[in-house]
Amino acid sequence: MHTSIKVGKLIGIPIKLHFTFLFILFMFIFAFANGSATEYRIPLGVGDLGLPALYRYSLSTIAAVLFFFTLLLHEMAHSYVAMNFGTKIHSITLFFFGGLAMMEEIPKSPGKEWRIAIAGPIMSFAIGALFYLLYTGLNALNLHFYHPIGILILVIAYFNIVLAIFNLIPAFPMDGGRIFRAILAKRMSFIKATRRAVLVGKIFAGVMIIVGIAKADPFTYILTGEWGYNLWLPILALFLYMAAAEEEKATTTFATLEGLKVKNVMRTERISVSDDMPLLMLVRKMREEKTREYAVVNESGDLKGFITLDDIKKIPAEQRHFFSVSDAMSPFDSVVTIISEEEDASEALRMMMKWQSDILVVKGGMREELVGILTRNDLAIYIEMLKGSV
Ligand SMILES: [Zn+2]
Structure with missing residues (x-):
């Protein structure tokens, strides 16, 4: 502000x-x-x-x-x-x-x-x-x-x-x-x-x-x-x-959100795409899966960044067939964007507010790997539904 x-x-x-x-x-x-x-x-x-x-x-x-x-x-x-x-x-x-x-x-x-x-x-x-x-x-x-x-x-x-x-x-x-x-x-x-x-x-x-x-x-x-x-x-x-x-x-x-963990509110499907995927293919995938945001990983599964519909919109339509996902994605910042699946859901909301970020990557399991995505939108919808039921 x-x-x-x-x-x-x-x-x-x-x-x-x-x-x-x-x-x-x-x-x-x-x-x-x-x-x-x-x-x-x-x-x-x-x-x-x-x-x-x-x-x-x-x-x-x-x-x-x-x-x-x-x-x-x-x-x-x-x-x-x-x-x-x-x-x-x-x-x-x-x-x-x-x-x-x-x-x-x-x-x-x-x-x-x-x-x-x-x-x-x-x-x-x-x-x-x-x-x-x-x-x-x-x-x-x-x-x-x-x-x-x-x-x-x-x-x-x-x-x-x-x-x-x-x-x-x-x-x-x-x-x-x-x-x-x-x-x-x-x-x-x-x-x-x-x-x-x-x-x-x-x-x-x-x-x-x-x-x-x-x-x-x-x-x-x-x-x-x-x-x-x-x-x-x-x-x-x-x-x-x-x-x-x-x-x-x-x-x-x-x-x-009290008592809820990140793993209770995160999305576990449609979470990642590979960094060498052609951009046009991703556009099609977004349309088919009705999903606006994905985490980007390389071939060995390391997290590289995020890509959202907004990132794609920044590139003029006639140029998109030259690009792959890695050209359009937003690079990844570990402090701002990683959260553990065992963390409280309210902590996720606090992080989003503090860093003004719309997406968090959720890591979990034995090998601390990508297990889900949490978007501000998903969380807002979830909160609305919970409020409706109390
Ligand atoms: Zn006072």
Whole structure:
């Protein structure tokens, strides 16, 4: 995906910004530079202090950068705990309303999951408390240039505390949803616990929509002492709803494969062709066997690569009679494409997702030879059928 840009690396983890996050940063800068310091019960910005625009926007940019780092620290806290459990972190991406630490494999053990989940809100609470202490400390010194800087510190404190509280709501995809699922998963199956936590997430999204359009927004109440509309809530709710549904889909997909081995789901017929077979002959074979992909082996049976219908399509039709299979095949990469027949089927799916590969070669037997092929398509159909039967 090219919707994110990499901005750096922290303790070995690549940090990425999703383009929607840039939108939030600019909005934050604008809101802080123009928000009122006096109108509400909580100062929102430095807009009405009579400061020059350059000063307001400079402060605003500093606030946005701080905001970015505190969000990052929240995600780093999740990642740090996960790394201590031996989980590899691919990257951290900051997007529309928060961050996401991409983990190699989220631990299914409830004891680990809730610890990873709670680390983020704890970090945000700690940052919030620290900035609030800084605010009261500086306030006591009564420095003449201080007021706008104080507001900046206070806004960062509020922001982090709201982030922590919001994330503790027991609904997917918030951290609280993960903690909630971990508690449930001690008493029921992982998949059942996920479904229940997702359901709470969807209900919560529904409540947010109603609260936002029914003039019952708590944030407005805190600011002004009166209930009001908040049309950001329905927008946010929509995102939460989609993320909750996504989580459910991913979990059920992996859960349906539980207990299955690669040998239970692989294809054992029509698996290989010889590398010196003329391409036109292969085209005919594909048509007859209604098969789009084969492993390619040489005459002594060694694996050489893959050939798919797409590989053939790359060669113009009028040139195909010059070629044999070895000219058109995709060469073989052992790390990405070999799996043992005794491996879990869910591991095969994980490999396909990780390496973006559509085909795996299955090896097995005493001599570790080619025993089958597993395609992403076959696996998807299999998962659909299993889902239909549960
Ligand atoms: Zn979090």
